[in-house]
Amino acid sequence: MRISALAAEAELPLATVKYYLREGLLHPGIASSATQASYDESHVRRLRLIRALTGAVGLSVQQTRAILTLVDDPGDDLYITLGRAVSTLPPAVHEASGDDPDPYPRARAALEALGQVYDPQYAAVAQLEAALAATEAAGMPMSEERLLEYGRHLREIAAFDLERMPHEPHAAVEYTVLGTALYEPVLLALRRLAHQDVAAGRIAAT
C-alpha cells in the first residue's frame, strides 16, 4: 500500500498523513526505493487511533505522541507508566513548588474523606486539586456529601475496569492507558444524558 492509498483508507488528507509521519506519531513505511515506501494495516490502525485520541479525547498532537510512546514502549512498571499517561492527560496542571508543606489541601481532604490511599506525586492529585479549586472559585464548591457520592461510584467503575485488565503485561498497559483516555468522553456523555433522562423521569412522575 502506498501513502496515497493509506490516506484514502484512513479518510485523511495526504498532507495530514505526512504531517503525522513527520511528527513521529505514525511509524514510517518500509522504503522500497528512494521515493517509495509501502504501508500496511498497522498504519491504518495507527491512524485511526491517532484520530480517536486527537478527536473524541481531545488531545493535542504532543499529548497524543506522549500517550502513543507509552503504549508502544512501556516500562516494566505498569504503575509508573499509568502515572506518566495520566500526567499527560488534560487538564494540564503546573506542579507545586517543592517547599509547600501542603500543596493540595482540597485533594488531600477529599481523599482522606474517601479513605483512599494516594501518592501525592501522582498527577491526578494535582488535577483534583485544580478541579476543586475551580468549583470554589466559581462559587459552587463540592460538598463533602457530593464528593463521597461521586467517589463511591467512581471507585466501583474503577474496580470494574481493573477486574477486566488483561494479564499479559504489554496488553495490560495498553488496556489501562487507552482505557483511561478513551472511556472518559463516554463517561461524560453518559452523565449528560443521564441528567436528561432523570429530569424526564421527574417530569413524567409529576
Added chain:
Amino acid sequence: MRISALAAEAELPLATVKYYLREGLLHPGIASSATQASYDESHVRRLRLIRALTGAVGLSVQQTRAILTLVDDPGDDLYITLGRAVSTLPPAVHEASGDDPDPYPRARAALEALGQVYDPQYAAVAQLEAALAATEAAGMPMSEERLLEYGRHLREIAAFDLERMPHEPHAAVEYTVLGTALYEPVLLALRRLAHQDVAAGRIAAT
C-alpha cells in the same frame, strides 16, 4: 474599584482583563467619566468564574462566552437551556446529515440497552456516538457489560445531582449548567485516582 485594582484582585494581567471586556465575557464597569469606570465585587467573581471555565474545565473563550450567556440570560425552559449548554461543551461534534435514517447507531443501541429515554436532537447523543466510535476505531470497543455498568453509576450520580437542584428557576439554571461543566474535571480526576487506589488495594491483598 478601578480596573487596575480589579486586575490585582483577580491576580490577572491588566491586558487580560481588558481582553475579556472586549470579548464580552466581563460586563463593563460603571463609567464615571470618559476615561474612568468603576468595578465591584461582581466583576471579581465573574473573573474567577471565567478562569475556572477556561482553566480547569478547558473551555475556549468562545465556549466560555456561550456558557456565561446562558447562565446570565436563560430562557424559561431549563431543559432547552441545558441542551444548549451541553452542545457548547467539548468535544465539539458536527451534526449528522438530516437525511440519515439512523445517524447515531451506537448511541441508540447503548441508550436502549440502558433503558434510557433520550432526545436524538440532544448534543450529548452525538457526543456519545463520537466517543463510542472512537473506542471502536482505537480497537477497544465498549462492551455492553461495561456500558451498563458505567451507565448505572452515572445515572445514580445524575439522580444525586438533580435531587439537590435549587427550586428558584434562575438558580436552577446556574446550578445545572455550571454543575455539569465544573464537576466534570472532578469526576475524571476521581476516576484516575480510584484506579490507583483500587490497584494499590489489589497489590496489598496479594
Added chain:
DNA sequence: TGTGATTGGATAGTGTTACTCTCTGATACT
C-alpha cells in the same frame, strides 16, 4: 495649577498549534 500617572478604547503584534501547500528530484506505470 502644573505634572506625572492612570484610564478606556482601539489597533497591532506575538507565540503556539494543527494542519496545508509548494517545491524538488527521483522513480514508477503505460
Added chain:
DNA sequence: AGTATCAGAGAGTAACACTATCCAATCACA
C-alpha cells in the same frame, strides 16, 4: 517517452489567547 506519483523538506496559513503599544482624556497630588 511521457505522465503521474512518490518521499522528504520547507514555508505558508488560519485560529486562538493573549500581550503590547498608542492615544487623548482625566485624575491625584504638590
